[in-house]
Amino acid sequence: MSKRNSREKPRPFSWTLAKKKIVWAYIFLAIPIVFFAYIRVYPALFAFQMSLHDYNPLAAEQPYVGLENYDKVFEELGKEKSITKSAFQNTIAYVALGVPIQLCLALFIALMLNEIRFMSTFYRILFFLPFVTSTIAIAWVFRMLYQPRFGLFNVVLQLLSLPQQPFLRSTHQALPSVLALVIWQGMGFAVIIFLAGLKQIPRTYYEAAEVDGASRWDTFWCITFPLLNPSIVYLLVLQTISFLRMFAPVVAMTEQGSGGPLNSTTTVVLRVYREAFQSFNMGYASSLTVVLFAMILGVTIIQLSITSRRIN
Amino acid sequence: MESITPSNIFKDQGRVRTVGKAGDSWAHKFFSYLLLTLIAFTMIVPFMWMLSTSLKPEKEILRRNIFPIEPTMDNYAEVINETDLPLWYKNSFIVAVMSTVSVAFFDALAGFVFAKYEFPGKRPIFILFLTSLMVPTEMLLIPWFIMSSNPPIGPTWVDTYWGIAFPGVITAAGIFLMRQFMQGVPDELLDAGRIDGVSEFGLFWRVAVPLSLPAIGALCIFNFLGNWNAFIWPLIATSRSEMFTLPVGIQQFSSEADTPWNLIMTGASLSVVPLMIVVIIFQRYIIEGIALTGLKG
Numbered sequence: 001m002s003k004r005n006s007r008e009k010p011r012p013f014s015w016t017l018a019k020k021k022i023v024w025a026y027i028f029l030a031i032p033i034v035f036f037a038y039i040r041v042y043p044a045l046f047a048f049q050m051s052l053h054d055y056n057p058l059a060a061e062q063p064y065v066g067l068e069n070y071d072k073v074f075e076e077l078g079k080e081k082s083i084t085k086s087a088f089q090n091t092i093a094y095v096a097l098g099v100p101i102q103l104c105l106a107l108f109i110a111l112m113l114n115e116i117r118f119m120s121t122f123y124r125i126l127f128f129l130p131f132v133t134s135t136i137a138i139a140w141v142f143r144m145l146y147q148p149r150f151g152l153f154n155v156v157l158q159l160l161s162l163p164q165q166p167f168l169r170s171t172h173q174a175l176p177s178v179l180a181l182v183i184w185q186g187m188g189f190a191v192i193i194f195l196a197g198l199k200q201i202p203r204t205y206y207e208a209a210e211v212d213g214a215s216r217w218d219t220f221w222c223i224t225f226p227l228l229n230p231s232i233v234y235l236l237v238l239q240t241i242s243f244l245r246m247f248a249p250v251v252a253m254t255e256q257g258s259g260g261p262l263n264s265t266t267t268v269v270l271r272v273y274r275e276a277f278q279s280f281n282m283g284y285a286s287s288l289t290v291v292l293f294a295m296i297l298g299v300t301i302i303q304l305s306i307t308s309r310r311i312n
Numbered sequence: 313m314e315s316i317t318p319s320n321i322f323k324d325q326g327r328v329r330t331v332g333k334a335g336d337s338w339a340h341k342f343f344s345y346l347l348l349t350l351i352a353f354t355m356i357v358p359f360m361w362m363l364s365t366s367l368k369p370e371k372e373i374l375r376r377n378i379f380p381i382e383p384t385m386d387n388y389a390e391v392i393n394e395t396d397l398p399l400w401y402k403n404s405f406i407v408a409v410m411s412t413v414s415v416a417f418f419d420a421l422a423g424f425v426f427a428k429y430e431f432p433g434k435r436p437i438f439i440l441f442l443t444s445l446m447v448p449t450e451m452l453l454i455p456w457f458i459m460s461s462n463p464p465i466g467p468t469w470v471d472t473y474w475g476i477a478f479p480g481v482i483t484a485a486g487i488f489l490m491r492q493f494m495q496g497v498p499d500e501l502l503d504a505g506r507i508d509g510v511s512e513f514g515l516f517w518r519v520a521v522p523l524s525l526p527a528i529g530a531l532c533i534f535n536f537l538g539n540w541n542a543f544i545w546p547l548i549a550t551s552r553s554e555m556f557t558l559p560v561g562i563q564q565f566s567s568e569a570d571t572p573w574n575l576i577m578t579g580a581s582l583s584v585v586p587l588m589i590v591v592i593i594f595q596r597y598i599i600e601g602i603a604l605t606g607l608k609g
Contacts, residue, residue, distance in 0.1 A: 017506070018430075024512040025429040032422045033437060035482045040444035043455030050454065057458065109351060112344045119345075125595050126352045129359075132591045132598070134541040136559035137580035140566075141362045144573055150374045152361055184354070189602065196603035245448055248543040252563060269450050269544070276454050277548060289451040296448050 047286045055283035062283070069287035084288070086263040087271040094179060094267065095243040102183045103235055106190030111224070113191065114198045124195070128188035135185065139252035142181040143168065146253075168253060171264040178253050178265050182246065190235050197231030198224070230307075237303040241296050245269055268292050359584070365577035373573050387578040396553045397579055400561035407477045407546075407557060408539035414481040415535045416528055422482070423490025424520045428502065444484045449545070452479070457548050471555040476546050480539060486531050493527040494520055530601030533594055540587060558583045 051069050053062045076084035109127065113120055130138060145152045146167035154164050167177045201224065209219045225232075247269040251257035259266025259274075268288060276285035365373065366387050368380040391397050426438060456479060460469035469475030497520050505515050521528065546557040556564065562579045565572060591598060 021429050021512070022431040025425045025431040025434075028421050028425045028512075028516070029437060032418055032482050032487070033440070035418075036441050036444055036484070039456075039479060040447065040452070040484075041440065043452040043459065044443075044447045046455040046458075047451045057461070109348070112348055116341070116344055116348070121595075123348050123352055124599060125592060126355050128595070128599065129588060129591065130355060132537050132541075132587065133584045134543075134559050134562075134580075134587075136541075136543055136563050137362075137583045138358065140562065140576050140580055141358045144365065144577065145358060145361060150376055152357070152378075155376050184358075188355075192599055192602045241448075245450060247450075248559075251543075256566075257563070272450060272453075273544070273548075277457070282454050282458075286451075286454055289448075289454070293448055293451050297446065300446065 047289055050283055051287035051290050053283045055286065056280050057282060058280050065283070069284045070291075072284060073287055073291060083263050083266065084271060087259075087266050087268045090175060090259075090264070090266055091244060091246065091268045093175060094182070094246055095240055097176075098179050098183055098243045099236065099239045102187055102239060103190055103232070105183070106187050106235075107194055107228075107232075109187070110191045110194035110198060111220075114195060124191070127191050130185045131188040133185075135248040136252050138185060139181055139249045142177075142184075143253045146177055169261060171262050174254070174261060174265045178249055181253065182243070182249050185249075186239065186242070190239065193231050193235055194228070197228045201227045233303060233306055237299055240299050244292065244295060244299070247273065359588075362577050362580050362584070365574055366581045368574055370574055387574045388582075391575055391578045391582070395561075395565075395575070395579075396556065397558075397561060397582065399554050400556045400558045401582070403473070403476075403555060404540055404558040406473055408536050410473060411477045411480045411539050412532050412535045414477075415483055415486055416532050418482045419486035419531060420490045420494075420521060420524065420528055421516060422487045423492075424494045424497075424516050426487065426491045427494035428497065428499070428520070441484045441487060449479065453545065453548055456545070460549060469549070471550055471552050475549045476555075476557065477539075479545055480535070480542075483535070486535070489527060489531060490524065493524045497523050526597070530597055533598055534601065537587065537591075 052064060052066060054065045054068070055062045073084060076082040077088060079085060113123055116123075148154055148164060148166065148169070151167075153167065157164055166173060168174050205223050205227070206219065209223055214222070246267045250259055250265050250267055250270050254260050254265055257270075259270045269292070272285045272288045272292070275281045275288065361378075364379055367383040367385070369382055369384045369386060372380055372382070422441075426434070460475050460478075463469050469478065501519055502515050505519055510518065541559060542557070543559045543563075546560050547563070550556050550560060553561070553564070558579075562576060562583060565576045565579060
């Protein structure tokens, strides 16, 4: 006993402190570790496992079917007029149209806001308000604005003596109509990120460009745009992922949340929801979520490779 | 991991403002203001339309007047007295407060540990937390639902506050945000506390938390907003109208045969306007918080 004590004595005070800190670190992290393992990681693995079964919670058995669910997804993707095919096509259309339009508009607004002082905070709050409002609530407001006869958009069209439009009731116009709401709602967020990016650009660059007599257009392409690259890449990825996950606006704006008319607005997530919680084909729905996960992972990997290349 | 912690990109160093160039013409400024005002107008109009419809009597709904001819509070009385909206309001509030308190505490604590402690296994645990950002929540909905229906202990979580809130009681994004901030807490201060006999939890609670209040505040605001507006999980986790949250309830208005536009707009107004006032009050923190972290619901 006394021997051990004498051996411990020369050890600095920090030895016990370091050990104490390790113990406390684990005590503090115990609940978060359990949470992430059980609520985040385990369900993700569970989703993979479900996608390999004919999982129906109402059935007595959940037989293992291998990759059959995935075969079904790809088979439907090849079929004309299958709902799954529409869901993927529409989702890609939302991303391909929504992301560039939203970011261009947001960049344009941010550039204007960056040059003014008077009332700039007022405009910023105003552009930002839709982003913090409930998507369901505001999507219902837009659904009303799109109504025939009494909807605001058709009232305006009539005032301008233009023909009335069916908007959400047309298979061609419904998707752009839903998209308009999503672009409108999310734009303020992109404006804020762009403004933060613009503030990072040193003023001296602009002063130098001015001395050189560069035009506004040249200044934008040679200074602002390249130096804003981090913000642009960040927003591209974030908005692509958020458009890929679109669900609430479509539910709120289509008849009975069906993604109609004739599946012209339905999305992958809506398809997942209806398959899993209305038809209880949870195995098939899980395989759809795995495909969605792969798409999102692909976007993230592309972003990481772009970001690391820039650093090199 | 720049995609996840963009704060390193957007560090808000000395706010340099691009001052209008000397060659700025008056016409250019005027054009900017004109366009901005036009866009601002399109931002306001839907909200105005929502409020004005909520004040219209039923017979005016299908008429094309923008403002109500005979404004009435009847819609509000009907929504509050004859629907479950007051309950949905309460549910949304309880769920949002519950998860926000939990997120503030656990995210700050975990962030503190990752910023200020060295321990074996730190990296794997950090990666465990990180992976949760890679997996979209949509992939977890079905497993969560199965887990809620047959929880490991106790009765079903479906139609309970815990059942609605549990996926968001700790957030990885919040932990990373807090870690960034807590790294700024001086080690000397913590060591001085240790010498004075302050417990490790005391160091967190009385040193690290007070120094990180701005970040915790931003985290709380975002989390509250995110939960208040959350839709897909509360939709799955609730089946009885008494347990709906506000967005789920508003969506449910429509299932009746005729779309009661005036009631939906009243519900939407009640959902949107109080939060909007809160956002306008805290707008500086929210906007700076977003610019700083890119944190999103």
